[in-house]
Amino acid sequence: MVKEINTSIVMDTIIRYHSISRARISEITGLNKGTVSSLVSELIIQHLVFETGAGESSGGRKPVMLQFNGDAGYVIGIDLGVNYVLTILTNLQGMIICEHQEDIIGLNSQEIIPLLVRSIGIISSQAPSSPYGIVGIGIGVPGMVNAEGTVLFAPNLGWTHVDLRAAIQLNYSEMPIFVDNEANMGAIGEKQYGLGKEVANLIYISVGVGIGAGIILRNEVFRGTGGYSGETGHMTIDANGRLCRCGNRGCWELYASEQALTDMGKSIQLDGTIGTLESYVASAEKGQGSVIEAFEKIGHYLGIGVANIMNIFNPDLIIIGNRLAKAERWLSRPLQETVDQRALPIQRQSAAVQFSSLSSHSTALGASFMAVSAFLQKSTSRSL
Amino acid sequence: MVKEINTSIVMDTIIRYHSISRARISEITGLNKGTVSSLVSELIIQHLVFETGAGESSGGRKPVMLQFNGDAGYVIGIDLGVNYVLTILTNLQGMIICEHQEDIIGLNSQEIIPLLVRSIGIISSQAPSSPYGIVGIGIGVPGMVNAEGTVLFAPNLGWTHVDLRAAIQLNYSEMPIFVDNEANMGAIGEKQYGLGKEVANLIYISVGVGIGAGIILRNEVFRGTGGYSGETGHMTIDANGRLCRCGNRGCWELYASEQALTDMGKSIQLDGTIGTLESYVASAEKGQGSVIEAFEKIGHYLGIGVANIMNIFNPDLIIIGNRLAKAERWLSRPLQETVDQRALPIQRQSAAVQFSSLSSHSTALGASFMAVSAFLQKSTSRSL
């Protein structure tokens, strides 16, 4: 049991420092040199770590540098969006090997699940050969997911109670499969591979048709008691505001989501195109004032909710992700201004607000990391 | 290190089960009988555990029952309120031995600190003799406190940057002293000794002059990056609402706190008394409709914020505490109705909203528990 913990510590240290000697690991972790040596040799036998040759001497014998073998295996990450499926293959370090995207507009769950299985098949076949092969699959879904991987409610997909994990498991019986909310996966993605690498507390705000949040506190996802935390889109920001389909009034997502944009757009004369987010972005880029104003209004309302979240959580970082992050150019300034006006001074001084750095891959990368994490945990524990 | 962990596990098991045999501990924890025996004998030497005699046989030798020695030492818990100081002495099980209260209306920090020291002295002298004596002091403060025990900002006391821990430490140099926000302490109190014993995620909402929240997630207080989490009072619930002194508009505490009551009270004809919370409660008890209406309005607005918190955290339990809990009778129904209307169905099904069960002792008890917790941790670890 102690060995398990120490193996994890050594593994994490190697991954974090990218290239490191046994002696440095011993220094950093406080573990004895002998202990480190023996643990490392087991990791090498497991193909999880390899020696890259001699490093720079600092006045004595040259160290043998160690690296994490990111290509010991591969994982699949899936971002099941409202109208697309993005499937990626990454190695254990989150390097994207290949990706595959398909539209799912108008499809129901009976049609989407086979499509997911097909996508997994296509992507799997492109994995380079490796000691462990494909070691897991992660899936981010735009809805509430329970601990068993059942999608309880995904309004924008029209799903209720779809046992997604079991459905995929039918085709890949031995494969570890992780299903979670798209915002949680996005938060994990940003924490591991994006802007959140150095912070312990971050909130990833997924602004798409609605708004959801992935909450990472003390370096771990906080899912709440039933797994339904982060329903920030239905936070009241206007007590006497418009009625939301959830039954509440003045929900944040009525004022600051893609749906809000569409509502505003009805009164905007577009240059002939349909009112998709992409068309609005295109119009804004052409300088259409009414569209830019709409974005700025949404940025302002985003700021109100972001300030609330800052006041409640006192996080290191708030990241705006998902579809509306594409309009960063017009959202950013009004958002920041509103936060500066509305959040408590001590909060806005210590917390940063940024837009996703992984473009549209946050969720898929987070999903793939779930699988990586589980694989490494299993690998370092079973080396008994 | 393993021993430390196991000692803690044994200790926790004894505390939880109140009266238990070595054999049962071994069963429950999975530790070997011999291991449990040796750890228990050390705890007995330390006076932390004692044998209470034979228990009921279940067909064989009678077990020797063990109990946690709650009277191995005592701790002091202080609730520094806006206009009172409540000091309590408890044993290690949170049993209140004696208490002492003083008014501090109109006093500044230079006057309050000596008063705190005096109160500690008065209470200390009443502690029964015990193996360890007074083992720690906890203080809950109505303001932001950093990790060093400095009160950064306590608007209702008029304090900025008062190094409270250091000031008390001057008089009790070797004593462990814990200073934290009053809402965090209240949350801890409810978690340990009140309504939250069985739950992992609870939010304690302290409704006094303003509103603050103590957040317990996965059985631990979440304090945020700088220690400033839980500033829920400044959550916007009305985007275009009234201006708050914090600079924001439509802050929750403008509509749902003692301050809100006072504001409303200006237009209420009271029966000759001044507008304190107590006088409003008295009027409501006499059946004065306008006061009851005011309470109901506050209950409604409390519900809006509570629904927000439910949607964001998906907790097991939300507890309403501090001064306004005294008006439970009139707040409760409108609060629950609003939550039922506004929180997502799945949230309100799984989370309960209750009023504090420890009457006005939540904060002081939480403060005392901080000291208990630190003492037990130290005791079980230094038995090397």
Place this chain on the structure above:
DNA sequence: TTTACTTAGTTTAGCCACTGTACAAACTAA
């Protein structure tokens, strides 16, 4: 070169705290 000094990594002996097994003590029930 040679020599002295560093630093890296392995080996070995010893130790700590756990587990498993055996056993004594103390009880119940037939």
Place this chain on the structure above:
DNA sequence: TTAGTTTGTACAGTGGCTAAACTAAGTAAA
């Protein structure tokens, strides 16, 4: 009584750690 249970202790064995010695491989200055 006698057989069978349950509790708690004793003791040997083991896993995994640390400390220290040692080998290996370098640098720097005489």
